[in-house]
Amino acid sequence: MRLIVLGSGAGGGIPQWNANNPRSREAFANDPLTPRRTQASIAVSSDGDHWLLLNASPDLRQQIIATPALHPKGPALRHSPIAAVMLTGADVDQVAGLLTLRERQPFTLYASTRVQKALAANPIFNVLSPDKVQRKILPLGQEVQAIPGLKVWAFPAPGKVALYMEDETKAALGTEEGDTVATLIEDVITGRSVVFAPSCATVAEDILTLASSAHCLLFDGTFFTEEEMLATGEGTKTAARMGHVPMSGEKGSMNAFMNITDTRKLYIHINNTNPASRRGTPEELQIRRAGWELAEDGMEIVL
Amino acid sequence: MRLIVLGSGAGGGIPQWNANNPRSREAFANDPLTPRRTQASIAVSSDGDHWLLLNASPDLRQQIIATPALHPKGPALRHSPIAAVMLTGADVDQVAGLLTLRERQPFTLYASTRVQKALAANPIFNVLSPDKVQRKILPLGQEVQAIPGLKVWAFPAPGKVALYMEDETKAALGTEEGDTVATLIEDVITGRSVVFAPSCATVAEDILTLASSAHCLLFDGTFFTEEEMLATGEGTKTAARMGHVPMSGEKGSMNAFMNITDTRKLYIHINNTNPASRRGTPEELQIRRAGWELAEDGMEIVL
Numbered sequence: 001m002r003l004i005v006l007g008s009g010a011g012g013g014i015p016q017w018n019a020n021n022p023r024s025r026e027a028f029a030n031d032p033l034t035p036r037r038t039q040a041s042i043a044v045s046s047d048g049d050h051w052l053l054l055n056a057s058p059d060l061r062q063q064i065i066a067t068p069a070l071h072p073k074g075p076a077l078r079h080s081p082i083a084a085v086m087l088t089g090a091d092v093d094q095v096a097g098l099l100t101l102r103e104r105q106p107f108t109l110y111a112s113t114r115v116q117k118a119l120a121a122n123p124i125f126n127v128l129s130p131d132k133v134q135r136k137i138l139p140l141g142q143e144v145q146a147i148p149g150l151k152v153w154a155f156p157a158p159g160k161v162a163l164y165m166e167d168e169t170k171a172a173l174g175t176e177e178g179d180t181v182a183t184l185i186e187d188v189i190t191g192r193s194v195v196f197a198p199s200c201a202t203v204a205e206d207i208l209t210l211a212s213s214a215h216c217l218l219f220d221g222t223f224f225t226e227e228e229m230l231a232t233g234e235g236t237k238t239a240a241r242m243g244h245v246p247m248s249g250e251k252g253s254m255n256a257f258m259n260i261t262d263t264r265k266l267y268i269h270i271n272n273t274n275p276a277s278r279r280g281t282p283e284e285l286q287i288r289r290a291g292w293e294l295a296e297d298g299m300e301i302v303l
Numbered sequence: 304m305r306l307i308v309l310g311s312g313a314g315g316g317i318p319q320w321n322a323n324n325p326r327s328r329e330a331f332a333n334d335p336l337t338p339r340r341t342q343a344s345i346a347v348s349s350d351g352d353h354w355l356l357l358n359a360s361p362d363l364r365q366q367i368i369a370t371p372a373l374h375p376k377g378p379a380l381r382h383s384p385i386a387a388v389m390l391t392g393a394d395v396d397q398v399a400g401l402l403t404l405r406e407r408q409p410f411t412l413y414a415s416t417r418v419q420k421a422l423a424a425n426p427i428f429n430v431l432s433p434d435k436v437q438r439k440i441l442p443l444g445q446e447v448q449a450i451p452g453l454k455v456w457a458f459p460a461p462g463k464v465a466l467y468m469e470d471e472t473k474a475a476l477g478t479e480e481g482d483t484v485a486t487l488i489e490d491v492i493t494g495r496s497v498v499f500a501p502s503c504a505t506v507a508e509d510i511l512t513l514a515s516s517a518h519c520l521l522f523d524g525t526f527f528t529e530e531e532m533l534a535t536g537e538g539t540k541t542a543a544r545m546g547h548v549p550m551s552g553e554k555g556s557m558n559a560f561m562n563i564t565d566t567r568k569l570y571i572h573i574n575n576t577n578p579a580s581r582r583g584t585p586e587e588l589q590i591r592r593a594g595w596e597l598a599e600d601g602m603e604i605v606l
Contacts (some may be wrong), residue, residue, distance in 0.1 A: 011405075017367045017483055018383040018408040020375045028374050036368075062365050064320045065339075071331050072323045077537055080321040092430055096402045098394050100361055102466075105321040122425040126467040127395055140479075163405075164429040234380055 001150070001187040001303040003044050003194060003216070004070075006053075006063035008295040009037030010222045010271035011093035013059065015236040021234060023272045028047065030142060033279045035047050038063055038297055039093040040198045040269040042218065043082075043238040046149025047186045048085040054183065054196050060097030066298060083147040086138060086154075087111040089180045089199055090118035090162040102127035110138040110146060112178035118162060127290065140178060149188055155210075157182040158201040184210050192303040194218065198269035201243045203256035212260045215303050218242050219253060219294060221267025224274045224283050226252075232273050247276065247287060261291060268295040304453070304490040304606040306347050306497060306519070307373075309356075311598040312340030313525045313574035314396035316362065324537060326575045331470035336582045338599055341366055342396040343501050345521065345574040346373060346385075349490045353386040357486065357499050363400030369601060377471060383408050386450040389441060389457075390414040392483045392502055393421035393465040394542040394583025405430040413441040415457065415481035421465060441482060450492055458513075460485040461504040463546040483546065487513050495606040497521065501572035504546045506559035514595065515563045518606050521598060522556060523547050525569025527577045529555075529584050535576050547572075550590055557593040564594060 007013070014037040015024035026034035038059035045051045051070060057063065062071045064082075072079040084107055098119075101107065109128070116135055119125045138144065138154045146152045159180025160166070160173055167174035182197035186279055194216040197207060211217045222244040229235030229242075235256065239246045246252045247267065257265060267287065270276070275296065276283040284294070310316070317340040318327035329337035341362035356371060360366065367373045367385075372539045375382040389408055390397055401422075404410065412431070414422065421436055422428045441447065441457045449455045461470070462483025463476055470477035485500035497519040500510060514520045525547040532538030532545075542549045549555045550570065560568060569588065573579070579597065580588040587597070 013364065015368065016406060017364055017403060018375050018381050018406055020377050020380050020382055028368065031347075038364075058361070058399075059364060061316060061320055061341075062363060065318065065331065072321050072327070074323050077323050077535070078321050079323055092402050092405060092427065095427075096361075096399065099399045100320060102395060103319060103321055122427045124395065124398075124421075124425045124427070124467050164427050215429070232380070 001044065001047055001192045001194070002048060003042055003296060003301040003303065004067055005295045005299040006067060007038035007057050007267065008270055008297050009039050009061055010269045011039060011091065012272060013039050014038055014272040014277060016272050018020040019271060019272055021232060023277050026278065034277065035296055037270060037277070041097070042196060043067065044150060044185055044194070046189065049081060050147045050149070051064050051081045052147045052150055052185070053082055053085040055088055055094040055198070056085050056097030056101065057093055058096035060100040078105060080107070082107055084108040084110060086131050086146060086152065086183065087115050088183065088196070089159065090115045090165065094231065095119065096130060098125055104129055104132050106132045109133055109135045110144065112138050112140065112181055114176055114178035118165060138181070140181065151186050151188055154183045155179045155206060156180070157197055157199065157207070159202065160201070182207060184214060187303070194303060199243055200245055201240060202245055203253055208256065208260065211257060211263055214263055216264045216266070216301060218266050218268045221247060221269055221270045221294065222274065224248055224276050226250055228273050234273055254287060254292065258290070265291055266293045266295045270294060304347060304348055304493065304497070305351060306345055306372055306604040306606065308598045308600060308602040309344040309370060310341035310360050310362055310569065311344055311571050311573055311600050312342050313572045314342060314394065315575060316340055316342050317575045317580060319575050322575055324535060324575060326580050329581065337580065339472045340573060340580070341600055344400070345499060347453060347488055347497070348369065348494065351452045352384060353452070354384045355450045355453055355488070356385055356388045357386050358391055358397045358501065359400030359404065360396055361399035363403040370400060376422045382409060383410070385410055387411040389486065390418050390447060390454065391486065392462065392564060393468065398422065400430055402433060407432055407435050409435045412436055413447065415441050415443065415484055417479055417481035421468060441484070443484065452550045454489050454491055456487045457484045458509060459483070460500055460502065460510070462502050462505065463504070487517060489582070490606070497606060502546055503548055504543060505548055506556055511559070511563065514560060515565055517566055519567040519569070519604060520570050521571045524550060524573045524597065525577065526574055527551055527579050531576050539574055557590060557595065561593070568594060569596045569598045573597060
């Protein structure tokens with residue numbers, strides 16, 4: 001199985017278009033210690049000819065151009081190695097790239113009932129012609145043969161409904177099961193597997209079990225601390241309110257996954273407020289000492 | 304007045320993600336004779352501190368990062384020199400970049416009644432909080448002070464409704480006035496002006512009059528010939544069906560603007576099927592001999 005990190009940043013990326021915070025300033029200035037990060041997405045393949053995208057980030061056109069494995073192959077005038085796209089939520093940083101995938105190219109679009117409903121409520125996604133793009137419900141807890149050589153199980157992840165669908169009059173902002181999912185992707189020939197969970201609000205038993213049986217884990221690396229947005233003065237919401245478990249702290253992900261040592265562990269969906277996104281910071285050293293890596297744009301992982 | 308070409312390509316850009324045509328192949332391969340083009344948008348400023356974007360292309364995040372004039376300035380944690388965005392239509396290549404402009408940044412969003420209606424029909428654009436982003440109707444034929452130092456007149460341009468809103472049961476696919484507009488932008492201090500018309504299906508008297516009085520014209524350069532998509536085998540629609548007048552031919556734009564010689568004339572919104580998008584082709588030489596330039600990404604024009 002080959003896995004390419006198309007983007008490793010959280011919503012907005014690093015730099016974020018309107019952010020003057022240290023990480024964005026450094027990234028605007030091309031400081032090599034703060035690598036630029038487009039918004040999170042990965043591409044996975046068993047045979048190298050058919051690729052499954054996990055999430056369609058707003059940066060998708062730039063990401064495809066930067067990734068030769070995803071360029072069209074001849075001789076047909078229209079072609080793409082992208083055979084399917086699977087969404088783990090309906091937030092802008094997970095779905096906006098679907099608009100890049102217009103131009104009458106056939107592929108299969110997998111998403112939970114809730115996420116398909118969010119797409120259907122926005123007629124702009126009709127640029128994906130129904131005679132070319134098949135929208136399929138991603139069933140939770142059932143195996144799906146997503147593309148040749150890869151099977152996927154999606155399972156509900158603790159999280160919240162997309163920002164533009166939040167309803168403050170409802171409990172949990174109107175969040176329902178399936179608004180956020182995590183996935184286990186397995187190569188049917190080699191049996192190698194990866195867990196992809198770019199948004200996850202708490203680490204429960206099910207994801208620990210899956211992660212310990214997988215060969216690689218790509219997990220929510222949005223925030224280093226629970227109150228990061230408040231501490232930096234950049235927001236009024238905690239990590240939990242935004243649907244993310246922080247890296248650090250007693251209930252943080254470093255602690256939660258501490259005993260999983262045989263799985264390659266990487267953080268993805270890294271926010272521009274997260275101090276670990278800069279090389280050589282105490283926070284980056286701390287996560288490396290805890291056995292984690294930080295995903296970077298363009299990184300290729302062979303499993 | 305300063306004008307920066309953020310993107311010079313038509314929908315899909317050059318290269319287009321799934322295209323194997325000559326221009327896309329060359330651009331994927333970084334051939335210097337076929338410069339890469341992100342999707343069309345320009346930024347205009349009188350004072351250098353406040354910028355008006357014309358259209359919000361899907362490539363907007365990449366375009367802002369590539370353009371130092373649009374980077375946030377300190378000391379506030381959040382800032383952008385982009386004070387307003389004006390849309391000339393509701394097609395994906397004109398509006399998708401609005402999703403990049405989330406993150407609670409104030410700006411004014413100008414669009415015709417028809418285009419505002421298209422945005423309102425897509426709740427995903429609610430990521431632009433109404434308490435930060437003021438959506439204003441762009442009146443047709445009336446002067447608007449869009450940002451400090453710049454006034455704009457928008458006028459209806461011959462064209463068609465956005466692709467995802469086409470209704471084949473209606474006359475003209477359901478197109479109404481205001482679905483496509485062109486704009487004249489004038490510096491209130493210097494009186495210098497530019498006409499921006501990236502989509503225009505026919506050249507009528509009104510745009511000829513405006514273009515002759517302006518100092519610069521950025522005009523629809525989508526296609527070289529009327530039947531380009533059919534001739535290359537890449538589509539079944541004529542230029543007219545897609546809402547664009549071709550460069551060449553008796554009714555083409557080179558001919559129509561022939562007698563306007565005191566205005567700097569540039570083509571923008573250049574499609575990857577257009578042979579003139581490659582330097583040194585007979586078609587490129589022909590348009591240069593006719594007094595036109597091709598806009599390129601990053602080009603700065605001081606008027």
